[in-house]
Amino acid sequence: MTDPETATRQRLDELLSRFNAAERSLGYPCNLDFDYSALLPLLDYSLNNVGDPFHDSNFVTNTHEFEREVIGRFAGLMRLPPDEAWGYVTNGGTEGNMYGIFLARELFPDGIVYFSEDTHYSVLKINRVLNTRNIMIKSQDSGEVDYDDLRESIRVNRDVPVIFMANIGTTMKGAIDDVSRVREIFDDLAITRRHIHGDAAFSGMILPFVDDPQPHTFEDGFDSISISGHKLIGAPIPCGVALTRKEYVARIARSIEYVGVMDTTLSGSRNGLTPLMLWLAWERYGIEGFHALVTEMLAVAAYAVERFNGLGIPAWRNRNSATVVIPRPPPDVVEKWQLAPYQDIAHVITAGHVTRDLIDRIAEDLAAARAAAAPA
Amino acid sequence: MQRIIISTKNEVGVIAGITAALAGRGINIQSLDTEGVGEHGMVIITTDDDDGALMALSNAGYRAVADDALIVRLVDEPGALAKLSARFRDAGVNIQSMHILNRHGGHATIALSADNLDLARSLVDADAAI
Numbered sequence: 094m095t096d097p098e099t100a101t102r103q104r105l106d107e108l109l110s111r112f113n114a115a116e117r118s119l120g121y122p123c124n125l126d127f128d129y130s131a132l133l134p135l136l137d138y139s140l141n142n143v144g145d146p147f148h149d150s151n152f153v154t155n156t157h158e159f160e161r162e163v164i165g166r167f168a169g170l171m172r173l174p175p176d177e178a179w180g181y182v183t184n185g186g187t188e189g190n191m192y193g194i195f196l197a198r199e200l201f202p203d204g205i206v207y208f209s210e211d212t213h214y215s216v217l218k219i220n221r222v223l224n225t226r227n228i229m230i231k232s233q234d235s236g237e238v239d240y241d242d243l244r245e246s247i248r249v250n251r252d253v254p255v256i257f258m259a260n261i262g263t264t265m266k267g268a269i270d271d272v273s274r275v276r277e278i279f280d281d282l283a284i285t286r287r288h289i290h291g292d293a294a295f296s297g298m299i300l301p302f303v304d305d306p307q308p309h310t311f312e313d314g315f316d317s318i319s320i321s322g323h324k325l326i327g328a329p330i331p332c333g334v335a336l337t338r339k340e341y342v343a344r345i346a347r348s349i350e351y352v353g354v355m356d357t358t359l360s361g362s363r364n365g366l367t368p369l370m371l372w373l374a375w376e377r378y379g380i381e382g383f384h385a386l387v388t389e390m391l392a393v394a395a396y397a398v399e400r401f402n403g404l405g406i407p408a409w410r411n412r413n414s415a416t417v418v419i420p421r422p423p424p425d426v427v428e429k430w431q432l433a434p435y436q437d438i439a440h441v442i443t444a445g446h447v448t449r450d451l452i453d454r455i456a457e458d459l460a461a462a463r464a465a466a467a468p469a
Numbered sequence: 470m471q472r473i474i475i476s477t478k479n480e481v482g483v484i485a486g487i488t489a490a491l492a493g494r495g496i497n498i499q500s501l502d503t504e505g506v507g508e509h510g511m512v513i514i515t516t517d518d519d520d521g522a523l524m525a526l527s528n529a530g531y532r533a534v535a536d537d538a539l540i541v542r543l544v545d546e547p548g549a550l551a552k553l554s555a556r557f558r559d560a561g562v563n564i565q566s567m568h569i570l571n572r573h574g575g576h577a578t579i580a581l582s583a584d585n586l587d588l589a590r591s592l593v594d595a596d597a598a599i
Contacts, residue, residue: 168556170511210568210569210572219570220566226563226564226565226566227565227566227567227569228550228554228564228566229566229567229568229569230550231550231569231572231577240549241547241548242547242548242551245548245550245551246550246554247550248550249551249554250554250558251556427554437533
């Protein structure tokens with residue numbers, strides 16, 4: 094009979110074997126190249142970042158100091174001056190998006206949330222949880238919001254504040270909503286009560302490092318932005334950052350103070366380890382490292398489009414995107430490469446761990462599947 | 470009992486897939502109707518377990534909504550949704566949510582919830598309501 098300790102270890106070893114045997118995922122926007130082993134000694138502590146990272150905490154084993162540094166780094170990328178910036182490390186993109194919509198709803202309680210049909214499905218949950226009125230807008234074939242449809246929908250409700258959730262890289266096509274055009278619509282319709290939140294889960298870490306980025310910063314008109322940490326940067330635990338202007342949070346904080354709580358974040362207890370991971374990633378990459386990473390990712394994406402097209406596969410990608418859109422392959426290819434299909438398409442995402450060799454290998458599978466499906 | 474509307478491709482095996490997904494959870498279909506527009510279709514069912522059916526269909530990868538949403542089919546052209554919104558606004562109906570279920574064959578299928586669904590339903594052209 095196996096003793097309990099051995100059985101426990103065997104169970105974990107089996108799990109590890111299964112993970113090791115799988116091909117590296119090509120369908121999800123998560124960089125699998127990371128090393129946070131320097132943080133292993135911290136696992137002996139009960140880390141908890143409960144509360145606002147910019148306020149004092151009674152919980153001694155917190156990492157607020159590192160969290161503030163991380164927020165400062167991301168704020169700098171998004172052109173938000175340090176003395177105007179506020180944010181915290183979230184459990185991932187959805188919490189960051191929820192924070193942005195929560196903030197907007199607190200500022201404009203009667204506002205309507207507008208978002209395109211290519212927006213991540215979690216926006217539906219967020220609107221339900223926050224009980225915010227919401228209207229889905231058509232997308233263009235590229236995945237970008239249909240500006241005419243947005244304009245007409247806002248025009249009908251022009252007396253109501255507008256909360257626009259902009260995609261800085263849609264989930265399936267990597268499309269980026271042009272907030273300069275969105276702001277033109279607001280101005281044309283004299284919409285003064287407005288809030289633009291950016292879902293920059295993956296591409297929020299691409300655009301700051303390209304030569305000709307689409308609008309994506311606070312200077313471009315965003316009021317809040319959510320960026321994922323476990324995606325482009327890579328981490329073993331989902332994480333991200335919510336960023337906004339300090340003055341907005343100060344208004345919310347005042348309202349929360351009435352119920353005796355000054356915690357301006359959404360969670361109570363918060364992860365104290367993930368701020369350290371993001372801090373370590375910033376220490377290791379720095380601006381130059383991230384620039385090199387993004388340059389290589391986009392080069393591999395360009396290579397993938399060229400390689401797939403060369404085999405007769407009609408692949409394409411949006412500008413400044415590492416998301417390569419392909420026709421939906423058969424289930425065996427989807428499963429082998431852990432692709433994420435939706436309706437008639439799927440995508441290959443050239444995250445940091447994706448090499449040209451991996452692209453060549455999936456290209457062969459895609460071509461073989463295409464040949465097998467062709468009429469005799 | 471609610472109607473459950475499933476937005477799906479209009480192809481062989483869809484009904485079999487839906488019934489299998491529900492049977493696998495021990496849920497009985499009490500009525501079933503279909504509507505097809507080109508490549509796309511709607512399957513409208515009632516069952517003996519609304520919540521269970523929605524869960525089973527969702528887990529099986531179907532896009533299904535319950536009848537507390539008003540389902541409308543519109544011509545997919547610029548401003549079509551806005552015109553509908555304007556009609557509701559003028560009648561004093563507040564839209565809580567308006568979501569696009571699918572866009573195919575020149576039509577868009579919309580699911581919306583509102584503070585007065587009966588009034589909203591009465592404002593929709595008879596041939597547009599599902």
